[in-house]
Amino acid sequence: MxxxxxxxxxxxxxxxxxxxxxxxxxxxxxxxxxxxxxxxxxxxxxxxxxxxxxxxxxxxxxxxxxxxxxxxxxxxxxxxxxxxxxxxxxxxxxxxxxxxxxxxxxxxxxxxxxxxxxxxxxxxxxxxxxxxxxxxxxxxxxxxxxxxxxxxxxxxxxxxxxxxxxxxxxxxxxxxxxxxxxxxxxxxxxxxxxxxxxxxxSRSSHAVNLAIQAVNAGLDPAQNGYEAEIDAFGQCFGTPDFKEGVAAFLEKRKPNF
Known part of the structure; x- marks a missing residue:
């Protein structure tokens, strides 16, 4: 365009x-x-x-x-x-x-x-x-x-x-x-x-996306914000960003997302 x-x-x-x-x-x-x-x-x-x-x-x-x-x-x-x-x-x-x-x-x-x-x-x-x-x-x-x-x-x-x-x-x-x-x-x-x-x-783009979704869910009367947060939290554990973030923390370095 x-x-x-x-x-x-x-x-x-x-x-x-x-x-x-x-x-x-x-x-x-x-x-x-x-x-x-x-x-x-x-x-x-x-x-x-x-x-x-x-x-x-x-x-x-x-x-x-x-x-x-x-x-x-x-x-x-x-x-x-x-x-x-x-x-x-x-x-x-x-x-x-x-x-x-x-x-x-x-x-x-x-x-x-x-x-x-x-x-x-x-x-x-x-x-x-x-x-x-x-x-x-x-x-x-x-x-x-x-x-x-x-x-x-x-x-x-x-x-x-x-x-x-x-x-x-x-x-x-x-x-x-x-x-x-x-x-x-x-x-x-x-x-x-x-x-x-x-x-x-510089943060995990996947986590940023899920955080936005969870906050928005709490403003939506058709959704349960707490349940949306629980689901989003769980999703994070299955991502490469989570593994990198934890590894970086344990190795005392900046994560490379």
């Missing part, structure tokens, strides 16, 4: 996906979502990629929301289809990915942009970032998992305040809420994200 709104940069085993619509504050239109779906699926399937950093072009916005022109004329059923396809092809694809996705939030993360960041496993934000779900100001609610993932991350009260008011919060508030993992100076955003990604990449 030829990308128009997305740039891809590989650094060793870490891939950076850069949403490149800087003139639109990297707003998500249909083309951007289609390109993200393709690039995310390709990154998950590519065994040489051990982690993915998702960010926006420029220094103003991660993603400032969805491109309103794309859905201004939709009816009820078309709105449902828009949300369902976005969830299935992009947001849930990241959420359930077998390798870590890290959001490097380099500016505004609003609406669909914050939902994109929340779908990632880890979030790092610059100190000047602003985050929010302003959909109610358009007569809408979040449609790409925002009501669910925000509540999981910050709790019901804070999630409702953000969603119902539509107000933005600062990066410092997001850190206090538990919405982001780290807040850093803009000059070290990507080095921080790369450091996290590389540290995870």
């Amino acid at each position: 030829i990308y128009q709104n997305l740039s891809i940069v590989d650094s060793g085993t870490i891939r950076r996906l850069i949403i490149s619509r800087e003139h639109k504050l990297n707003a998500l239109d249909k083309r951007s979502l289609a390109e993200l779906h393709h690039a995310i699926a390709d990154s998950i399937a590519d065994k040489s990629v051990r982690g993915v950093i998702l960010t926006g072009a420029g220094d103003k916005a991660f993603v400032a929301g969805a491109d309103i022109a794309d859905f201004a004329d939709l009816d009820t059923e078309q709105g449902r289809t828009l949300a369902r396809e976005g969830q299935n092809k992009v947001f849930d694809l990241i959420h359930h990915a077998s390798k870590p996705f890290i959001a490097a939030i380099n500016g505004y993360a609003l609406g669909g942009g914050l939902e994109l960041a929340m779908a990632c496993h880890i979030r790092v934000a610059v100190s000047s970032a602003k985050l929010g779900l302003p959909e109610v100001s358009l007569g809408l609610i979040p449609g790409y998992g925002g009501t669910q993932r925000l509540t999981q991350l910050v709790g019901r009260g804070r999630a409702l305040e953000m969603i119902l008011s539509g107000d933005m919060i600062s990066a410092a508030e997001a850190l206090e809420y538990g919405l982001v993992n780290h807040v850093v100076d803009p000059s070290i955003l990507f080095s921080k994200a790369m450091d996290i990604a590389n540290r995870i990449a």
Whole structure:
């Protein structure tokens, strides 16, 4: 696929996906979502990629929301289809990915942009970032998992305040809420994200995948998270990574996964 709104940069085993619509504050239109779906699926399937950093072009916005022109004329059923396809092809694809996705939030993360960041496993934000779900100001609610993932991350009260008011919060508030993992100076955003990604990449990819599955299972009311963890724990014992990890520990050396 030829990308128009997305740039891809590989650094060793870490891939950076850069949403490149800087003139639109990297707003998500249909083309951007289609390109993200393709690039995310390709990154998950590519065994040489051990982690993915998702960010926006420029220094103003991660993603400032969805491109309103794309859905201004939709009816009820078309709105449902828009949300369902976005969830299935992009947001849930990241959420359930077998390798870590890290959001490097380099500016505004609003609406669909914050939902994109929340779908990632880890979030790092610059100190000047602003985050929010302003959909109610358009007569809408979040449609790409925002009501669910925000509540999981910050709790019901804070999630409702953000969603119902539509107000933005600062990066410092997001850190206090538990919405982001780290807040850093803009000059070290990507080095921080790369450091996290590389540290995870040095671990067993099989164990990382199973750990993500177990954590996600605990958030799914249709699953028993404890049973998912027990099963995943057991699976680890049958892998070469387990044998290498134990051997390295006993031999007092770094494992070679």
